[in-house]
Amino acid sequence: MDAIVWEWVNFMLRWLHVITAIAWIGSSFYFVHLDASLRRVDGLPKGTSGEAWQIHGGGFYHMVKYNVAPANLPEELTWFKWEAYATWISGFFLLVVLYYRGAELFLIDQTVMELEQWQAIAISAVTLVLGWVVYDRLCKSPVGRNDTSLIVTGFVLLVLAAWGFSVVFSGRGAMLQVGALIGTMMAANVAHTIIPNQKKVVADLLAGRTPDPALGKEAKQRSMHNNYLTLPVLFLMVSNHYPLAFGTGHVPAIVAIVLVVGATIRHFFNSRHAGKPTPWWTWGVAVVGVAGIVWLSARGPNxxxxxxxxxxxxxxxxxxxxxxxxxxxxxxxxxxxxxxxxxxxxxxxxxxxxxxxxxxxxxxxxxxxxxxxxxxxxxxxxxxxxxxxxxxxxxxxxx
Incomplete structure (x- = not known):
């Protein structure tokens, strides 16, 4: 009976995780699209960066973005945060129920490294926290002032993390751990940077102070990171259902390729939404990258x-x-x-x-x-x- 109960707990947590992830990813994609599609026109209120007209469900919507905040706040303000929080919380409980509870099956491979269950769980949990701390400090360091340097450094660190996990955990566990690490970084961006900065802006407005534009700039940088990491983290999270993704001994290389492919696909859509020249080259990169993953998967360990x-x-x-x-x-x-x-x-x-x-x-x-x-x-x-x-x-x- 206990096995049946745990199986349904696993199922319900997975269902909840998928539902909340859809809500989070959907709102993230929508606002990145909205931000990119804004256009400057005459007659907009002071302090705005542009407007966008949209149609959906038989109605028209007129969207205007303020660079920092309006002079007067409305009585009702919708905060987009619970989608991110619920996704991470449900994902962490799913990690506990499936990977921590079944660590000897899904997280540990004794031929890779001999670990006790508690050791594997401790390494997993500690690296999730440590990964966020390193990333957060990196963003706040001089490196974080240059987006290109930050992206390259972050990419290298994630690939190194994938390599480290692959010499500690099973292939399945390593791939999932990289996904959990990125998911933790994304949710922590919302909880520790994006929402707190927005609350500071609101508090300044209510107190009659002028909000610091740097708060919005920092929040936007983290939001863009989340946007470009979404497709890679989805690949990593569903990889545990596909043996050729995690079980062929090439986890670090596949993670590196997926980070590039996911980011280039998002760049394609972000550019299209912004009305910029269509970067068709991104699909060439994506095709070559996927072909590389297929080629690697054919070079198995056996x-x-x-x-x-x-x-x-x-x-x-x-x-x-x-x-x-x-x-x-x-x-x-x-x-x-x-x-x-x-x-x-x-x-x-x-x-x-x-x-x-x-x-x-x-x-x-x-x-x-x-x-x-x-x-x-x-x-x-x-x-x-x-x-x-x-x-x-x-x-x-x-x-």
Missing amino acids: DDAVTTAANAAQPVDFAQVEEVILSRCGMCHAEVPAWPGLPTAPKGVRLETPEDIRRHAPEIRLQAVLSTAMPPGNISMITPEERGLLGAWSAGKVN
Whole structure:
């Protein structure tokens, strides 16, 4: 019964996380689009930077942006913050329920680094906080005064973080940890810079003081960071469902490419919204980047073992394959899994009979040969030679 309850807790948290993320990303994209589409015209109120006319739902909207704030505040003011807070809170609880509670499966890989569950959790939690502190200090340092220098430095630090996570956690855990780190930076931007700066502006207006324009400039810089990081963080968060993304031993390189591809796609839309010349080159960068990820995913960690087994003079004996599957995968992929906390076989895949194994040969090849996604965290300690055996068999050499 406990396993069933935890499964539904996982499901509900994931559902909530997706809902709140849609709300946050949607509002973020909308306001970046609005900011870029503003146009200067005569007759606008003093202190404004432009206007935009929009149509939606059968009605017209006239949007005007003040550079700092209007002379008089309206009685009702809508704050866009709860979407970000709810996304991070639900995401963190999901991290706890899935990755921390199941650290031995999803976060730890004993062949990468031998860790106790508490050690892996501590490293994950500490690096989330440390990552935000380093990023925040970097933005406030002299480097942060130059957007290009800040972007290049931030990119290098994120790729280094991805490398560090990949030598500590499983591939799945490393990829998710980078995503959680970026998500934490984005939510903290809202909580510790954007909203506080806006509150200071409001307080100055109410007190009859002139707000500091630097507050708005700083908040806009962080908001733009969030905008350009949104697409990469979405890739990283859904990567745990795709073995070729995290299980081929190329996490740092794939993270680096995804950061570039996501940023260039956002640049395309931001430029279009601003009425600037369309940067079609961004799609060329995106195509080359995705092709690079596909190429990397094909250079998996089991190539040598698979090639050796495939070139063997003798065909693979299916009895050997069955022995490997039953001993390394059977504890979970059964009608009644023996692994604690699993109420049913993952994704309904059962590998208890020769017919089951043959039917799922493509999935076995993807999860355990072309990548190291299965067994998760290599919990059953499958060897490279055994993966090579499965590779030769799944490629068609069956006795």
